[in-house]
Amino acid sequence: MKALQVSNDTSAFEVPAALDDCGRLAEPCVRQALAMMDRHGLVILTGLLSDAEAATGLDLIRRTIADPDRSHSAFASETDNRYLRRDFCALPSSPEVIGFAAMLARRLEGVLGEYCGRTRPVLEVATFTSYRGSSHQYIHRDPMGVISLFAAVEDVSAEQGGTVFVPGTHMYGGADNRHGGGAYEQMERFRTRWNARIFRHNLAKIWRMRNDAATPLAPGELRDRVFSTQWDQHQPNLLRFLTGKNAQFSLRHLGPRTLWRLLRQGRSLDARFRLVQTAPRKGSVILYRSDLLHAGPDNRALQPRRFFGMSIARDVIEHKYWHDGYSPHPTLVAQPLTFGDLLASEPLSTAAAAPALRAPALAD
Numbered sequence: 001m002k003a004l005q006v007s008n009d010t011s012a013f014e015v016p017a018a019l020d021d022c023g024r025l026a027e028p029c030v031r032q033a034l035a036m037m038d039r040h041g042l043v044i045l046t047g048l049l050s051d052a053e054a055a056t057g058l059d060l061i062r063r064t065i066a067d068p069d070r071s072h073s074a075f076a077s078e079t080d081n082r083y084l085r086r087d088f089c090a091l092p093s094s095p096e097v098i099g100f101a102a103m104l105a106r107r108l109e110g111v112l113g114e115y116c117g118r119t120r121p122v123l124e125v126a127t128f129t130s131y132r133g134s135s136h137q138y139i140h141r142d143p144m145g146v147i148s149l150f151a152a153v154e155d156v157s158a159e160q161g162g163t164v165f166v167p168g169t170h171m172y173g174g175a176d177n178r179h180g181g182g183a184y185e186q187m188e189r190f191r192t193r194w195n196a197r198i199f200r201h202n203l204a205k206i207w208r209m210r211n212d213a214a215t216p217l218a219p220g221e222l223r224d225r226v227f228s229t230q231w232d233q234h235q236p237n238l239l240r241f242l243t244g245k246n247a248q249f250s251l252r253h254l255g256p257r258t259l260w261r262l263l264r265q266g267r268s269l270d271a272r273f274r275l276v277q278t279a280p281r282k283g284s285v286i287l288y289r290s291d292l293l294h295a296g297p298d299n300r301a302l303q304p305r306r307f308f309g310m311s312i313a314r315d316v317i318e319h320k321y322w323h324d325g326y327s328p329h330p331t332l333v334a335q336p337l338t339f340g341d342l343l344a345s346e347p348l349s350t351a352a353a354a355p356a357l358r359a360p361a362l363a364d
Helices: 025-038 049-066 078-082 095-107 109-115 185-211 221-228 237-243 256-272 321-327 331-333 339-344 349-356
Strands: 014-016 042-046 088-090 122-130 148-153 283-291 307-313
Touching: 014 025, 025 042, 025 109, 025 237, 025 283, 049 095, 049 122, 049 148, 049 307, 078 088, 078 221, 095 109, 095 122, 095 237, 095 307, 095 339, 109 339, 122 331, 185 221, 185 256
Parallel strands: 014 042
Antiparallel strands: 042 283, 088 122, 122 307, 148 283, 148 307
């Protein structure tokens, strides 16, 4: 566990949200947010949602997870989904969901509009819930050309596994010339160094779970997480590690030259790049570029961690790569939405929606 200790100080990436008379992010906030997105690849807008708006988002998530026929994500953490360690699932294009997404899009138009044209597709609207016993994702990049957001619908603690980012590792013209040249190569070494730590952390955690009364392993879970031939990029799968079949981290990432360079440069890489774990307060919204190195940590608390998420294209994306990182609900596939469609949609009225969206509380 100690090997995965990272900074929880996100103050350098936070902008307190202030809205103008039209309910959109005020111009000074927009300028600050864009400057952080360009420099760091992410920004955390604190207090963007009111308590009532966050509660509405949480209600949407609870109702989705309560549906036995919900549409699970297929891009990552499939094994965690199968054993109820995570619940990553797409939200349907219902009026309530579109209204909530439209409210976020309008409020953030000044930032999103800088990157995403009105004709760019909405790739995904989803919920991301993590329970105790989940695996720590490997450090990775999502398919490039996308702006993604996470909205905290309740307070998230560091133990609950708020997303970790490596600020400044996003990709743009000339970025490889930083750090004395070859920045991308150095980023990949840093990523390999940390993924080796995550690999060991996940294996040790699963081994301890065999005798953990709070989060016991289900029948077959040890096999599926450690020895399965099934595709899953974020499990400590020894078989796929040894055969080099995990694109995120496997034995093929640890050749003699790489090991030698990691041995010589490990400390300097840790000093040059750093992992920052977010622990957003209710109502905060995290915006980030998809090509920024990041990961979803494991939840080490009894309380589930829930986020509302949305991703909008800022460039042309081939469908093959789109589905490598995003899982749109069948209703969104059948009736695609664009950023412009969201801006033209009626935003959800929290006061009007609250009674209609109220659902029985789920047992945590």
